[in-house]
Amino acid sequence: MAYAMVAEEPGKSNVFKKVSIEVPKPKKGEVLIRQTAIGVNFIDVYQRSGLYPAPGGYPAILGNEGAGVVQATGAGVTGFRPGDRVAYTMPGGAYATHRVIAADKVVKIPNAVSDEDAAASMLKGLTAQYLIHDCYKAKAGETVLFHAAAGGVGLIAGQWLKAKGVTAIGTAGGKEKCALARRHGYAKCIDYTKQDFVEEMRKITKGNGVPAVYDSVGKTTYPGSLKCLQKFGMFVSFGQSSGMIEDFKLADLSANGSLFCTRPTLFHFIAERKELERRARMLFKAIASGEVKIMVNQTFALDKVKQAHDALEGRKTTGQTVLKVE
Ligand code: NDP
Numbered sequence: 311m312a313y314a315m316v317a318e319e320p321g322k323s324n325v326f327k328k329v330s331i332e333v334p335k336p337k338k339g340e341v342l343i344r345q346t347a348i349g350v351n352f353i354d355v356y357q358r359s360g361l362y363p364a365p366g367g368y369p370a371i372l373g374n375e376g377a378g379v380v381q382a383t384g385a386g387v388t389g390f391r392p393g394d395r396v397a398y399t400m401p402g403g404a405y406a407t408h409r410v411i412a413a414d415k416v417v418k419i420p421n422a423v424s425d426e427d428a429a430a431s432m433l434k435g436l437t438a439q440y441l442i443h444d445c446y447k448a449k450a451g452e453t454v455l456f457h458a459a460a461g462g463v464g465l466i467a468g469q470w471l472k473a474k475g476v477t478a479i480g481t482a483g484g485k486e487k488c489a490l491a492r493r494h495g496y497a498k499c500i501d502y503t504k505q506d507f508v509e510e511m512r513k514i515t516k517g518n519g520v521p522a523v524y525d526s527v528g529k530t531t532y533p534g535s536l537k538c539l540q541k542f543g544m545f546v547s548f549g550q551s552s553g554m555i556e557d558f559k560l561a562d563l564s565a566n567g568s569l570f571c572t573r574p575t576l577f578h579f580i581a582e583r584k585e586l587e588r589r590a591r592m593l594f595k596a597i598a599s600g601e602v603k604i605m606v607n608q609t610f611a612l613d614k615v616k617q618a619h620d621a622l623e624g625r626k627t628t629g630q631t632v633l634k635v636e
Contacts, residue, residue: 311330311407312330312331312332312333312406312407312408313328313329313330313331313406313407313612313613314328314329314331314371314405314406314407315327315328315329315371315372315373315405315406315612315613315615316328316329316369316370316371316405317357317358317364317368317369317370317371317372318368318369319368319369320358320359320360320363320364320368321358321359321360322359323358323616323619323620323623324616325358326358326405326615326616326619328613331406331407331408333381333408334408334409334410335382335384335410336382336383336384336387336410337384337385337410338384338385338386339384339385339386339387339412339413339414340383340384340387340410340411340412340413341380341382341383341384341387341390341396341410341411341413341416342380342381342382342383342408342409342410343376343378343379343380343381343396343398343408343409343410343411343416344378344379344381344407344408344635345376345377345378345404345406345407345408345409345635346377346378346379346425346426346429346634346635347376347377347378347425347426347428347429347430347632347633347634347635348373348375348376348377348404348405348429348612348632348633348635349373349374349375349376349399349404349429349430349431349432349433349434349462349630349631349632349633350373350610350615350618350619350622350631350632350633351374351375351433351434351462352461352462352526352549352551352622353374353433354372354373354374354619355619355622355623357370357372357402358372358619361554364402365401365402366402370402371402371403371404371405371406371409372402372403372404372405373402373403373404373405373406373615373633374399374400374401374402374404374433375397375398375399375400375404375429375430375431375432375433375434376397376398376404376409376429376432377395377396377397377398377419377425377426377428377429377432378395378396378397378425378635379392379393379394379395379396380392380393380394380396381408383413384410384413387413389413390413390416390418394418395418395419395425395428396416396417396418396419397416397417397419397425397428397429397432397590398411398415398416398417398432399415399432399433399436399576399580400415400433400576400577401415405612405615405633406612407612407635414583415586417432417586417587417590419594420594420598422594422597422598423594423597423598426604426606426609426632426634427597427604427606428594429632430462430604430606430630430631430632431466431593431597431604431630432590432593433576434462434463434466434630435466435593435596435597435602435604436576436579436580436589436590436593437463437548437576438463438466438467438470439470439589439592439593440574440576440579440580440589441463441467441524441546441548441574442467442470442471442474442476442524443592444579445546445548445572445574445579446521446522446524446544446546446572448471448474448476448522449474449475449476450474450475450476451475451476452476452477452520452521452522453476453477453478453479453497453514453515453520453521454471454476454477454478454479454520454521454522454523454524455478455479455480455481455511455520455522455523455524455535455538456468456471456478456479456480456481456496456523456524457480457481457502457523457524457525457526457527457531457535458481458482458526458527458551459478459480459481459482459487459488459491459496459499460480460482460483460487460488460490460491460494460499460628460629461482461526461551461627461628461629462627462629462630462631463526464480464482464491464526465490465491465494465495465605465628465629465630466602466604467495467524468480468491468494468495468496469494469495469601469602469603470495470596470601470602471495472495472496472497473495473596473601473602477497478495478496478497479496479497479498479499479500479511479514479520480492480496480498480499480500481499481500481501481502481507481527481531482499482500482501482502483501483502483503483625484501484503485501487499487501487628488500488501490628490629494603494605498514502531506534507531507534507538508534508537508538511538515538518540519538519539519540519541519543519567520538520539520540520543521539521540521542521543521544522539522543522544522545522546523535523536523538523539523543523544523545523546524546524548525545525546525547525548525549526547526548526549526550526551527549527550527551527552528547528549528550528551528552528553528554528555529550529552529553529554529555529556530552530553531552532547532555532558533562535547536562536563536566536569537566539566539567539569540567541567541568541569542567542568542569542570543567543569543570544569544570544571544572545563545569545570545571545572546572546574547571547572547573548573548574548575558571604629604630605628605629605630606629606630606631606632607627607628607629607630607631608621608627608629608630608631608632609631609632609633609634610631610632610633610634611633611634611636612633612634612635612636614633615633618631618633
């Protein structure tokens with residue numbers, strides 16, 4: 311049966327309802343994908359709760375990354391044909407057995423990469439890719455701080471930073487998460503639920519601070535993150551898993567050392583087709599070579615998306631979370 315998990319309205323995880331759907335027909339420029347695996351992301355939580363509006367409003371089929379097999383192509387599609395294994399991130403609409411999507415948002419999955427890994431990494435992996443290669447380009451020999459190191463983006467970033475010769479210091483909630491982060495590229499990991507990470511960073515860097523902090527936690531880490539930076543350092547604020555930063559002042563940047571600050575979003579880094587292809591090529595190469603291992607540590611059936619959201623929101627997950635479509 312073809313079905314979608316529909317968020318009827320913004321709210322808690324119980325807003326999801328299993329709804330039968332007609333297998334959609336691809337229009338001009340679109341492909342129809344029979345999905346095999348769907349990545350779950352924190353942005354899905356924001357869109358479900360209403361912190362970010364669901365594009366197109368509610369009821370909404372959420373979900374922003376997935377993989378599967380092309381079943382049909384619409385008029386004018388030249389790069390794909392039925393049977394191709396493909397993956398995508400954005401636009402939403404992933405929580406379904408089948409979906410149509412513009413062909414220019416889709417990339418082919420190389421043989422060396424599984425559907426599950428592709429589905430788990432198109433959003434999280436491309437985010438790690440642009441953060442560390444473009445947004446603040448971390449250089450070999452540098453030390454940087456990356457919050458939520460044991461999470462989906464965090465575990466990918468740690469391995470990639472290490473491969474680039476960068477010393478990554480992570481933060482994570484709890485001893486086990488810290489140990490996991492250390493096994494995935496982080497030279498050190500601070501348990502920020504128990505330790506004062508600013509104080510620990512001072513000790514680790516001998517008071518020098520770091521040139522960049524990648525912060526997706528937001529509200530609870532933001533003031534401390536600024537204190538971990540060197541003069542002219544870069545505060546990369548790319549998420550708010552603990553809540554929105556509400557009290558940011560430009561003066562905070564001067565007070566903490568003439569800092570720079572950016573609030574990037576993946577969307578802008580892959581808006582052009584050639585940028586999507588280039589970044590996806592880099593990501594798949596890193597996965598295929600073993601430089602970056604995708605750690606799908608939680609899988610759920612598509613119709614158990616509520617449980618997947620509960621786990622992610624409840625800080626119960628590590629690495630990547632995937633919904634499987636049987
Ligand atoms: P994660 O797997 O990293 O999950 C979020 C983690 O944040 C949790 O596991 C938890 O780790 C930590 N956290 C700290 N405080 C809280 C809290 N109060 N509630 C819940 N979690 C908390 O998620 P993703 O990998 O999907 O995404 C990571 C972040 O990156 C998100 O904030 C997301 O919005 C952002 N993002 C931004 C993008 C962009 O382009 N700007 C693109 C993709 C993701 P711990 O227990 O170790 O603290």
